[in-house]
Amino acid sequence: MSEDHQIPPTSSISRWLFTTNHKDVGILYLVTSLYFLFLSGTLALLLRTQLAVPNNTFLSSAAYNQAFTTHGLIMVLWFLSPFAFSFANYIVPLQIGARDLAFPRINALSYWLYLFSGIMLLVSFFVGPADGGWTVYAPLNTARYSPNIGLNLTAGALVLFIVSITISSVNFITTILKMRAPGMKLMQMPMFTWSILITVFMMLYAFPSFLAGVSMLMVDRTLGTMYFSAPEGGSLLWDHVFWFFGHPEVYIVLFPAIGAVGDMIPSFTRRPLYGRKYIILGLIIAAVVSFMVWGHHMFVTGYDPLVAKIFTLTTIAVSLPFDVIVVAFIESLVRAKIKLKTPALFALGSIMLFIIGGVTGVFLGSVAIDHHLRGTYWVVAHFHYVMVGGGAVALIGALYYWFPKITGRMYKESLGKLHFALSFIGFNLLYFPMFINYDMPRRVVTYAEQAWAFNNFLATIGAFVFGLAQLLLLYNLFTSMRSGAPAGSNPWNAFTLEWATTSPPPDYNFEETPRVNSDGTVSLPKLTSFANGGTPSGYSAPHGLPHQSHLSPFPIILSALAFFALFGIVSLTFIPSASFSAGIVYLWIFFAALIMGGFAIYGFAREKFVAPEDETLEGWPFKNIGRMKMGIWTFMASEVIFFGVFIGAFLFIRAGTAEWPAIDTIFKIQHGAINTFILLTSSFTAVMAVVFSKKSSKGGVAASLALTLFLALWFLYNKATEWQELFHEGFTLSASPISSTYYITTGAHGAHVLGGIVALAVIIGGVLKGRYLGHDHGTVEYFGIYWHFVDIVWIFLFPLFYLL
Amino acid sequence: MSIKVYSSIFAVLIGSTAFELAIIGQPLARNVLVTSVMGLAGIKALLVALFFQHLKDEPRSVSSLLLLGLVAAFILLTLSLLSIGALHGV
Amino acid sequence: MVSNTSEIFIGLFNQFWFLGVLVSIVVLGLMTYLMLRFRDQGAKTPDPEDAPMLGKIPEDRGKIKTVAISLTLSSLILALLLGGTFGAIDAINNPPQGTLNVEVTGFQWGWKFKYPNNYQDTVMTVPKDEVVIVKIHSDDVFHSFGILEFKIKKDALNGRVNTIWFVARDAGEYNIVCYEFCGLGHTFMRTKLIVMEPNEFQDWYSKLKPGEIQHAPVQQGGQQP
Incomplete structure (x- = not known):
């Protein structure tokens, strides 16, 4: 299939199922995320209907809790980022002059994992939804207090979602840093690309913490471990792990919007962005500091007062870079020629709402003020001003802005302006009254206080105005898609490269690769115009362009199998108190999906898929490293956080445990030491395999890798016997927080060893057939990078569990 | 890098692990013990990263x-x- | 003011509110003005000389001076707010010698109050004008103990004891609310705080029998009433 030079036409289903082209994937993201927007928006209207008047009984407590939990999860995770990433997919490669992302199949995989994670969330909504809020606080999230299968499925959905995000961030980092048009310096990249680059870096470092947290939650709920049920870890551990992800997540959903605004402003003010480099610097600083402010979500947990002051300081400080950004945006308007088209209205309106969101956020950064405002409608109002006002509103502007590029047609301007006016009024009517109601606790199904009634009523009216106004957007886009006026290649007279090709662009994006010259001028590709203003799909690439594949069946297959594997595993439970059963059928689903997944991964690895690597592209600061290797290293950076959080959780629980077993009592030094020697040796044999591979010594590679495989199996065998002994002594998974951290931390490591074993088996098979030798030694080397990382993790786990 | 370098790194890794095991039994203050054992682990990890993962050449x-x-x-x-x-x- | 804590909160909140409103009005006003002043009026508005166009990456513009001025201004404002915050939080965190210690336990879904004489209740009763120290704890999930009118709250966690203190200024009835979502009955996890005149309180307290529970236990189950 991948051999095909012709992509099926857009009317063909198989194109949408198997496409790997970044523009198609972008459209898939767009449609899916908009679906989630309207779904979750409907839930929000239910919530607002319930709150319209005091003592209302429109929704039961249970229904209300499920509705706001699902509303929050979808809006923050399944709508905002994917919506932004529909543009990231479609626009970023165009903006940097690339022909696709670095790993097109991985990109399609990201989409399908996202879709299937969303399906799993929806399944959970219908079998017994999660109802603990999108923050799923501990220990309410444990099986004891929430014994519903829905939360297990939600955890599974989150795992799929996070995997999708992680591989997607690796993909975008590699693409943006290694595949820019020749001559394009980092500082010459458009603002949107810059914001996506910073966003994916935040994703890379923030989401693994969430993955680790959700993994702990999953084992707590299925295997009965005690990360979040025992006071030693419990509430505070979840808080730390969740908010360490959760705060950067706020900027993750916000930054693409800021970047899009940064691209729209020059187009509609007819002047270059003011203080561009300070905006970029501001975004970078805010991104870095965002990893040091999470404690402000925990100001009233009663933790150390000095730490609270540190977090107050960092939180208040993080408003400074945003101050720079906003001031630069405003300064951009001076002596400009502002064309108030729909995208501009949304962009500028979004800045205004963001200012209000930012100012009210400073209140919450103050630990003293938070002693009253925490958990109230002030918080609700604030983050909606930031995430909806600063985030979604700007992204809707971006949708209007890039709609002509994506469809080749203009939307209806007057309808767009009406949409903006209704949205802006509705928005403020919806959220501003919530500030005034700052005494009212959030997440309550109803209230008796008459003092809160009027503002709640206003908010509900605002909600319906805001919500219904969005139907205008749908109507406008649907009708314009077919009958709008042809847009031409550059309707806004913008300067960024996505406007240097036809609307919509051909599959290969540009007739020839654009080139940025040293004086800042850009050598543009010639434009081939087509009769109807667009490009016929499947138009074969012009002569001289390297062949590029655009189709693969494996992303959707792999995602579906991952869905079923997780579905099986989260539905299994060994906890008696949980109300769902440990059906053998789930185990079968899990194993069947796992085995088929193995074949699918093999098929994926062996598929002939061409994504040409062009040496002429601008790749600073990763010029001298291959795309694949860079991707692996980037992925490893996320693994550092993943294991860092597991080790952190272990130390956190250990610090809270009064009596830790003396060394060599439960964890016998002998077991750990032998396994340490085994893994160190396996690292040595793995590095020797690379030496032999470079020398094209087939026998040498095969022998070294076989030895590595043997050592890895031996390691796992030792692990298994050790676990078995401990189990017999009653040191089971659910025995104590000590046993929980031990089994799960070393288990997560063991799973990585197992992953290495699978990879080794595949690679050894290939070596015996004469592959992976000489110039093709990359695969052996990449395996080594992974394997040595697994070794390094153990180098730390050994002393932490066995020696200290 | 040569096999010689890899072998000597490997020897250092094994040696420092043995050293870790040796100091565990010593009557040292808790914080001295923690610092030295974790310090050794850090050095081992760094050696693996720099030489086996070739980080120093990237x-x-x-x-x-x-x-x-x-x-x-x-x-x-x-x-x-x-x-x-x-x-x-x- | 009904308590020292609401005084602290409202004093600090007003500082933030005043500066926040001021900054918002100035910035939003300026932005609106610029949008109107420099809007495209066709031929009347000349094309800016540095108008960006396809084929050329625009030169960077923008002075570090603007950035520096706006940063200095906001730093000054933020420093002011930070000073107020640190003063207030020290007051909130450091209780003086207390005259009455009450242990409060949150559970799904209600509050239990325990007095030094082991008397237990589901309603909190305290004297006015005296330092009350509240030790907060949870029997099960994450709750947050908040006195709505006193504008003070602290989380109730299993395995931890958190402390707040207050001095009530006026006798009367106030609302105790759970401010952290804790499950089905969260909304109705509310009770009353009764503030009495000191002599009235002494009278009430001296008549209590240890271990007695005066008010009806909170209804478990958390359904809507």
Whole structure:
């Protein structure tokens, strides 16, 4: 299939199922995320209907809790980022002059994992939804207090979602840093690309913490471990792990919007962005500091007062870079020629709402003020001003802005302006009254206080105005898609490269690769115009362009199998108190999906898929490293956080445990030491395999890798016997927080060893057939990078569990 | 890099592990013990990363990626432990 | 003001509110003005000389001076707010010698109050004008103990004891609310705080029998009433 030079036409289903082209994937993201927007928006209207008047009984407590939990999860995770990433997919490669992302199949995989994670969330909504809020606080999230299968499925959905995000961030980092048009310096990249680059870096470092947290939650709920049920870890551990992800997540959903605004402003003010480099610097600083402010979500947990002051300081400080950004945006308007088209209205309106969101956020950064405002409608109002006002509103502007590029047609301007006016009024009517109601606790199904009634009523009216106004957007886009006026290649007279090709662009994006010259001028590709203003799909690439594949069946297959594997595993439970059963059928689903997944991964690895690597592209600061290797290293950076959080959780629980077993009592030094020697040796044999591979010594590679495989199996065998002994002594998974951290931390490591074993088996098979030798030694080397990382993790786990 | 370099790194790794095991039995103050054992682990990890993973031959940007991850994990660890008073007196 | 804590909160909140409103009005006003002043009026508005166009990456513009001025201004404002915050939080965190210690336990879904004489209740009763120290704890999940009118709250966690303190200024009835979502009955996890005149309180307290529970236990189950 991948051999095909012709992509099926857009009317063909198989194109949408198997496409790997970044523009198609972008459209898939767009449609899916908009679906989630309207779904979750409907839930929000239910919530607002319930709150319209005091003592209302429109929704039961249970229904209300499920509705706001699902509303929050979808809006923050399944709508905002994917919506932004529909543009990231479609626009970023165009903006940097690339022909696709670095790993097109991985990109399609990201989409399908996202879709299937969303399906799993929806399944959970219908079998017994999660109802603990999108923050799923501990220990309410444990099986004891929430014994519903829905939360297990939600955890599974989150795992799929996070995997999708992680591989997607690796993909975008590699693409943006290694595949820019020749001559394009980092500082010459458009603002949107810059914001996506910073966003994916935040994703890379923030989401693994969430993955680790959700993994702990999953084992707590299925295997009965005690990360979040025992006071030693419990509430505070979840808080730390969740908010360490959760705060950067706020900027993750916000930054693409800021970047899009940064691209729209020059187009509609007819002047270059003011203080561009300070905006970029501001975004970078805010991104870095965002990893040091999470404690402000925990100001009233009663933790150390000095730490609270540190977090107050960092939180208040993080408003400074945003101050720079906003001031630069405003300064951009001076002596400009502002064309108030729909995208501009949304962009500028979004800045205004963001200012209000930012100012009210400073209140919450103050630990003293938070002693009253925490958990109230002030918080609700604030983050909606930031995430909806600063985030979604700007992204809707971006949708209007890039709609002509994506469809080749203009939307209806007057309808767009009406949409903006209704949205802006509705928005403020919806959220501003919530500030005034700052005494009212959030997440309550109803209230008796008459003092809160009027503002709640206003908010509900605002909600319906805001919500219904969005139907205008749908109507406008649907009708314009077919009958709008042809847009031409550059309707806004913008300067960024996505406007240097036809609307919509051909599959290969540009007739020839654009080139940025040293004086800042850009050598543009010639434009081939087509009769109807667009490009016929499947138009074969012009002569001289390297062949590029655009189709693969494996992303959707792999995602579906991952869905079923997780579905099986989260539905299994060994906890008696949980109300769902440990059906053998789930185990079968899990194993069947796992085995088929193995074949699918093999098929994926062996598929002939061409994504040409062009040496002429601008790749600073990763010029001298291959795309694949860079991707692996980037992925490893996320693994550092993943294991860092597991080790952190272990130390956190250990610090809270009064009596830790003396060394060599439960964890016998002998077991750990032998396994340490085994893994160190396996690292040595793995590095020797690379030496032999470079020398094209087939026998040498095969022998070294076989030895590595043997050592890895031996390691796992030792692990298994050790676990078995401990189990017999009653040191089971659910025995104590000590046993929980031990089994799960070393288990997560063991799973990585197992992953290495699978990879080794595949690679050894290939070596015996004469592959992976000489110039093709990359695969052996990449395996080594992974394997040595697994070794390094153990180098730390050994002393932490066995020696200290 | 030559087999000789790999072999000597491997020897150092094995040796320092043996050294870790040796000092565990010694009557040392707890904080001296923790510092030296974790310090040794850090050195071992660094050797594996620099030589076996060839980090020292890669562009510095690659090690920066990992360093950033380490720093982030370290911030989480320090502030979360500080918040429950676990690092007082260390 | 009904308590020292609401005084602290409202004093600090007003500082933030005043500066926040001021900054918002100035910035939003300026932005609106610029949008109107420099809007495209066709031929009347000349094309800016540095108008960006395809084929050329625009030169960077922007002075560090603007950035520096706006940063200095906001730093000053933020420093002011930070000073107020640190003063207030020290007051909130450091209780003086207390005259009455009450242990409060949150559970799904209600509050239990325990007095030094082991008397237990589901309603909190305290004297006015005296320092009350509240030790907060949870029997099960994450709750947050908040006195709505006193504008003070602290989380109730299993395995931890958190402390707040207050001095009530006026006798009367106030609302105790759970401010952290804790499950099905969260909304109705509310009770009353009764503030009495000191002599009235002494009278009430001296008549209590240890271990007695005066008010009806909170209804478990958390359904809507």
